[in-house]
Amino acid sequence: MITISTLDANSFVESVILDSILYRFRLNWNDDGQYWTLDVCNNDNSELVRGIVVVPNFPLLHAYRRIKGLPPGELLAVVSSTSISDIGRKDFISGKARLIYMPKEELTNVVESAV
8 A cells, every 4th residue: 555645735746656657646626616636647747537536435546447547556535534524625634534545466455355
């Protein structure tokens, strides 16, 4: 599991190496709707997926598996309490939420151990 760093800003880009490939994640705070969105770009800044609404404890890339070039693992916004239903503007900075990546092999191990 890899924790992806975040900034205290309404919009920022984070470069991260996942499974030996460089990706750029653009996170944008939507002040009207009070939610974060995520764009996944490749190393050339070409968009692979745009506008994923970041919700707690849900596989963010799962619905986009058909798109070539995405990381083979899964992105999750993990919250510190089950009472949190939305991720607020400061929640990544305060530690209430973390953006994590689980490599495909870790996901496979989790599924196999659950069976």
